[in-house]
Every structure is written in C-alpha cells, then in structure tokens.
Amino acid sequence: MKESQQNTTDFGYKTVAREEKASMVADVFHSVAAKYDIMNDLMSFGIHRLWKRQAIACSGVRKGHTVLDLAGGTGDLTAKFSQLVGDTGRVILGDINDSMLKVGRDKLRDLGLVSNIEYVQMNAEALPFPDNSIDVITIAFGLRNVTDKDAALRSMYRILKPGGRLLILEFSKTDSEALSKIYDFYSFNLLPTMGKLVANDSESYRYLAESIRMHPDQETLKGMMETAGFEQTSYQNMTGGIVALHRGFKY
Template structure:
C-alpha cells in the first residue's frame, strides 16, 4: 500500500479500488474477495434462498430463457459459484455441447462441481479455476457467456467485460445478471433497510459471518447502475446492448452481442 503522499494523490486513486465501502489496493481486492467466498461457500445456496426469498432461482431461470443456446453449442459460465446457470445451460446444449464453469475461488468451484455431480450433470460440463479478467480460452470460443452475481466482485470490471467479449464467437451473446439499482417508486428505502439490517443479521445467525454479508450488501451499492453498465458493455466492444429490470430493478439482466 502506498504511503500517504499528497503529491501522489492521482497515482494512489488509480491504484485503489472499492471493497464494499472501503478503498483498498487493487492488488489486494482479489484476495479479500476470495476470503469472503471461502467463508460463505458452504452456506451459499441456503443463504441465497434466505436472502432473496427464493427469488434468485427465478432470476436465473429468466437468464436461462434468454441464452438462445441450441444443442451442440458451447457456453461459458464465469464466476459461476455453485453452478445453477451452468446446470441449465448444460441441458440446453445437450450431450454434444459443452459448458465450462469457472470461478476464481477454489472453494466455490468445488461447491459447484459437487452440486452438479449431485444433480447427475457430468458429461458435458468442465471446470476451470480462472480469473474473469484474463480468461484462459482462445478468441471466439463460445456461443454464449454468462456471469451471474459475480461481476461486482471483480477488481477491473471493464477488463473482465473485454475478456468475456473476446471469447464470444461472432453472433454470440454475453448475459450479465447482477444486483442493480431499484427503479420502482418507494422501493429504494425499503431495500436499503433490508440490505443493511437483515442481510448482516442473517449472515451472523445462519452463516456465523456478519462481516462477509455486510460486504456483499456494500458491494451491491457500489456497483454501476443499469445505464452505466450498458455503456461499459458497449465500450467492451459488444453491440445491441440492452437490459431487463427484474424485481423492480433490484436485479437487472444485461445483454450484449459480439457481431
């Protein structure tokens, strides 16, 4: 971490990034995020159900309805966690297709592998420990790339969007499912109270980890709004970018194509 030096303010600002409401050196964020998800991995699905009232399953189902995948195609699920989206895409591409599930966190990737194995999904899914910012796949490899509730944890979001656009085939689509900014009238203050009171409490009582769930609430607030993320996807080289607000804008599904 750079020492305090008023002459280096610009350099210091460029070398830091958000970790929830904190500013931390960019080089440290990945390790901090990894520690959060190592802590929550074992309770991840249970906590998702509790925190969203099960709505995360509907958000993922809607995402899967928009992939446009056909049998025999190839798909990539980035920061795929416990594999809910990868599982759905594996059914869409069939036995002659391929889905690769990646995560930067080994504990989360193991949870995903175990979850898919328990569901009898094995033959057309592969696993890769990978950073979203530097995906280890050739250009034009996939018909569809998804990232569900993972982009806000990435240190350099623009770099990750460029990496995901790079590995898309011409005509391929990127789907970004992420918490966003409420647009329904009167929803924001209710959502704020829930996020900063109920979520940390659930983390403390159920997962025995209040701090990690406070970070998750803070990371949602620091994430770009719908229009900003749409512009970032365009800057990454994607075309026809659009978004669908879900649950009053609490979540949004962004879509863009490599043409």
C-alpha cells in the same frame, strides 16, 4: 492523486489496494461457500431462482453450444445449460474461487450432470480461452466482485464467437424510492443478522450489501459493455430494478 486512484479500488464501502481486492473477495467466498445456496434462498426468498430462469430464457443456448458460466459459483445456471447443450455441447463452469468450484462440482455430480461440464478456476480479467471460441457467456452475480470490470468485459468480448452473446445478471439500482428504502433497511440491518445466524459470518454479508451499492447502475454498465465492443446492448429490470439482466452481442 490520479495515481492513487488507479492503484486503489472499492471493496464494499472501503477503499483498498487493487491487488488486495481479489484476495479479500476470495476470503468472503471461502467463508460463505458451504452455506451459499441456503443463504441465497433465504436472502432472496427464493426469487434468485426466477431471476436465473429469466437469464436462461434470454440466453438462446441450444444443442451443441459452448457456454461459459463465469463466476458460476455453485452451478445453478450450469445445471440448466448442461441439459440444454446436450451431449454435443459443453459447459465450462468458471470461478476464481476454488471453494465455490468444489461446492459446485459436488452439487452437479450429485445431480448426475457429469458428461459435458468442465470446471476451470479462472480470473475473469484474463480468460484462458482462444479468441472466438465461446457461444454464450453468462456471469450471474459475479461482475461486481471483479476488480477491473472493463478488462473483464474486454476479455469476454475477445473469446466470444461472432454472433455470440454475453448475459450479465447483477444487482442494480431501483427507481422506486419506497422500494429503495425498504431494500436499504433489509440489506444493512436484516441481511448481516441473517448471515450471522445461518453462516456465522455477518461481515461477508455486510460486504455483499455494500458491494451492491458500489456497482455501476443499469445505464453505466450498458455503456461499459458498449465501450468493450458489444453491440445491440440492452437490459431488463427485474423486481423493480433490484436486479438487472444486461445482454450484448458480438458481431
């Protein structure tokens, strides 16, 4: 029984073999990459931009920093970080999915942001960087898709410079019962329909809603960060806890 638990993981509400999750998540994002930005705006009524702004305000990114925007997708955070780090810094947009990276690269090039951005396809569980080499790591709406979250957090801790910080922006659990009911109705009824109409793909958006429910809550994630070695960990809830921003430091 124990062995079977170790060999399987969640994929939304389904249980799948661990080695299958990455490719199944990849399929979801290959499918939604082209319409990713427009769907983000539609699904969150544009509020995702405010969540990301808050993450940038808490990131402490300054001129000359090296920033890793993990699971950076279509590069919303990278675009801002690229300006904040200036010519002497660099931003690495990392994603496991090449479709998302391509969409991100095209978008950032169209914005004229080219000089200090690198695009690297990578797995968050085994980050291809030397120890103590990154100032700030952000992972926005990406951690819940990672198969082994503990390994990913350990890997992030390893590559952070002493004094560096990790920011995790992710869907979480809301305290309000009324909000929770509205949110559930919206996620399981309206969201897949919107996905069907705009991106012609209701299954991917059903996975999105399910994966959010399977993701660890605020306190659990904070504990996981501490187990990985992070110090001064804290989180702030946004929009009633629908989204939480976790922050941890390496000393």
